[in-house]
Amino acid sequence: MLYSEKVMDHFTNPRNVGEIPDADGVGEVGNAKCGDIMKMYIKVQNGVLTDVKFKTFGCGAAVATSSMATELIKGKPIEEALQLTNKAVVEALDGLPAVKLHCSVLAEQAIKAALSDYYRRQGIDPAPLVGEVHECEGCCEGH
DSSP: OOOOHHHHHHHHSOSSBSOOTTOSEEEEEEETTTTEEEEEEEEEETTEEEEEEEEEESOHHHHHHHHHHHHHHTTSBHHHHTTOOHHHHHHHTTOOOGGGHHHHHHHHHHHHHHHHHHHHHTTOOSHHHHOOOOOSTTTTTTO
């Protein structure tokens, strides 16, 4: 299995690792069966993600996709962060092996879960804004 230089860089030097103790939103996705669990923390000010951190338990690709996803949304308005797709994460990492694509799906879903939590804390139904947040059903096939 060959990984791009960017994947290796984000795995060995992950960005934005940790927790935000007073986070405005926290989302956790994954499945202990497949071994990848991602937890995203967001801080929001005036509709902008001023800080994003993650904790990931999983393989190198899971760490790399979490790291890249946080880099892609940090400092961006919520609306822009909601547009982030797993495909964009994979492209930003210069690709992933097919058997590791589920990691990018988890990164996208972790961000959506954190944004859903943020909206719920604001008393807003997140479903119309964020869409459905899928857990790990099916994304781990072949993992």
